[in-house]
Structures are given as structure tokens and as C-alpha cells.
Amino acid sequence: MKQFQYVIKDPNGLHARPAGLLVQQAQKYESRIELSRDGKSASLKRLFAVMGMNVKCGETVEVVAEGPDEEAAIQTLEAFFRENF
Amino acid sequence: MSEKKGFFMHLMGKQAVPSDGSEIIAAPLDGRAIDITEVSDKVFADKILGDGMAVIPDNGRLYAPIDGTVENLLETKHALCMVSAGGVELLIHVGRDTVSLNGKHFTMHVEEGQKVKRGQLLLEFDREALLSEGFDLATPVVVSNSSEFVMEKSASGAVSCGDVLFRLVPKTANN
Numbered sequence: 001m002k003q004f005q006y007v008i009k010d011p012n013g014l015h016a017r018p019a020g021l022l023v024q025q026a027q028k029y030e031s032r033i034e035l036s037r038d039g040k041s042a043s044l045k046r047l048f049a050v051m052g053m054n055v056k057c058g059e060t061v062e063v064v065a066e067g068p069d070e071e072a073a074i075q076t077l078e079a080f081f082r083e084n085f
Numbered sequence: 086m087s088e089k090k091g092f093f094m095h096l097m098g099k100q101a102v103p104s105d106g107s108e109i110i111a112a113p114l115d116g117r118a119i120d121i122t123e124v125s126d127k128v129f130a131d132k133i134l135g136d137g138m139a140v141i142p143d144n145g146r147l148y149a150p151i152d153g154t155v156e157n158l159l160e161t162k163h164a165l166c167m168v169s170a171g172g173v174e175l176l177i178h179v180g181r182d183t184v185s186l187n188g189k190h191f192t193m194h195v196e197e198g199q200k201v202k203r204g205q206l207l208l209e210f211d212r213e214a215l216l217s218e219g220f221d222l223a224t225p226v227v228v229s230n231s232s233e234f235v236m237e238k239s240a241s242g243a244v245s246c247g248d249v250l251f252r253l254v255p256k257t258a259n260n
Contacts, residue, residue: 012184016164016176017126020134020229047134047229048166048174051157 002074003064006081014055018084023047025080031067033077044077107254108171111203112244113150113226116142119241121225126181129225134176136236137227138250145212148246149201150226151175156198159184162191162208166229167201173253174229179210181221190214204247226250 008014014022026033026044033044037059042049044063055061063081065073112118117140124130124139151173157166163183167175179191190211195201215222228234234253244250 012161012187015159015161015184016134016178017128017184020128024133047176048156048168051159051166051176054157054160056160 001064001066002070003062004074004078004081005060005062006078006085007060008055008057008085010085011057013057013059014050014053014061014085016051019050020047021084022077022080023050025076026073028076029065029067029069029073031065031070031073033063033065033073035061035063037061105254106171107252108151108169108173109252110137110173110175110226110228110250111148111150112140112246112248112250113147113177113207114140114142114224115144115146115245116140117242118239118244118250119223120238121227123241124181124223124225125221126225129178129227132227132231134178134225135174135227135229136231137175137225138238138241139223139225140244140250141223142212145210146206146246147177147179147208147210147224149203149205149207150177150250152201152203154198154200155195155207158193158195158197160188161186162188162193163210165193165195165207171253171255172230173234176227176229177207177224178227179208179222179224180215181223183215183220186215228253 151169153169164178238251
């Protein structure tokens with residue numbers, strides 16, 4: 001299991017367009033990937049699940065990957081969060 | 086005109102999920118329908134948020150394209166997510182880069198978790214103000230889980246609210 005935490009800096013939070021790009025990245029991996037915040041979690045591979053989390057600017061999220069390609073998934077996703085949110 | 090109205094009423098009376106499980110996604114706006122690949126925002130055109138169509142609106146009133154639940158409203162009021170009884174996950178996103186307005190020019194008429202009927206007013210926006218500020222108002226209507234359905238799109242061109250935008254047939258284990 002691999003994970004990272006990230007504080008959202010985008011003033012609009014995890015909104016539709018970049019969330020779509022994020023989900024597309026996550027879907028490239030076989031591992032189970034979850035996004036969580038305050039004990040609530042959702043699959044990072046489903047757009048509606050991610051958007052339903054209503055993640056806002058300033059909030060801390062955690063991304064956890066578990067599976068054969070967890071290391072690569074976490075590396076890619078952490079870089080994606082830094083660049084886009 | 087009367088023919089159009091008749092068609093709309095016909096749609097309104099239809100069951101949300103007919104016996105073959107197919108669902109009709111109606112145009113949420115009056116305007117001109119285009120394929121999703123024709124919108125200027127590449128993220129939508131590349132179907133990254135799902136396959137579907139877009140409507141370039143003639144006015145600022147957006148109605149529910151399906152019977153379903155308002156799953157998620159963006160705080161910025163420019164987009165919303167709906168889920169139908171048959172599991173269609175629909176994202177409606179008014180215009181391009183409208184997230185930057187932070188809700189200005191938009192009025193939401195529904196709440197998160199609310200059940201709505203096709204044809205119910207969901208939100209209004211000030212079309213003229215948005216256009217004068219230079220926004221591209223092509224409004225994608227996309228299915229985020231479109232890989233679970235076979236999509237039959239209507240032809241591009243003039244549409245009125247309630248006209249069929251596309252039809253979705255669930256894929257079964259056999260196809």
C-alpha cells in the first residue's frame with residue numbers, strides 16, 4: 001500500500017474539468033485507488049464519486065493505492081495533484 | 086411548433102426506464118445541438134469527462150434532461166451531476182471556463198439530493214451577460230459512465246428542451 005497527502009490549493013477545489021483528467025490518470029492503473037478526506041472516501045477511478053466528495057480549497061486529501069502498480073500510480077497522481085490542484 | 090410540443094409531451098409521459106432498459110436524454114436547453122467532439126474545450130472534446138453532446142443555448146434556462154437525482158451541485162453553480170434510476174451518470178457543464186465566475190450570473194433552482202423530473206427547471210444563467218464577457222456557452226451534456234452504455238446520438242442542429250439529444254442502451258454481459 002502506498003499513499004500521499006495533499007492540501008488543495010486551487011481556489012475552486014476539485015472541480016469538474018480537472019477532476020475528469022485526474023480520473024483518467026487513475027484509470028490507467030490496475031491498483032485500487034481511493035481518495036479520502038475526513039474519514040470519507042471514494043474511488044478515484046469514478047468521476048461522480050470524486051466530484052461527490054466536494055473537495056474544497058485548503059482541505060487535505062489522502063490518496064491510497066493498493067495493487068501491483070501502486071508505486072507508479074502514487075508517483076503519477078502526486079505529480080498530477082501538484083501541477084493541477 | 087405544435088408538432089414539437091406534442092413530441093415533448095410524449096417524452097414527458099414516457100417511463101424513465103422502458104422495458105429494454107434504454108433511457109432517453111433530452112436536450113436541457115433550447116439552442117443548437119453539436120457533437121461533444123465539436124466543443125472548443127479539448128478536455129470535453131476528447132471525451133475525458135464522458136461521451137455525449139453539447140447544446141449552444143438560445144436562452145438561459147436549463148431543464149432536467151432525465152428523471153433522476155441531483156447528485157452533486159458545484160458551489161460555483163455552473164455545473165451539476167445527475168443520476169437516473171437506470172444508473173446513468175450525467176454531467177451538465179454550462180459554458181467553458183465558467184468556473185472562474187464563482188457563481189456570478191448563475192441561479193440554481195434545485196438542491197443537492199433533490200429528485201427531479203425531466204423538464205423541471207434546474208438553473209438559470211444570464212446568457213447575454215456571459216456572452217458579453219466573452220464566454221463560450223456551448224454546454225456539454227456527457228455521461229461519465231458512458232462505457233457502460235451504447236449511445237445513439239441524434240443529429241446535430243436546432244433543438245428545443247425535451248427533444249431527444251441521445252438514447253442510451255445498457256450493455257449487457259453478452260455485448
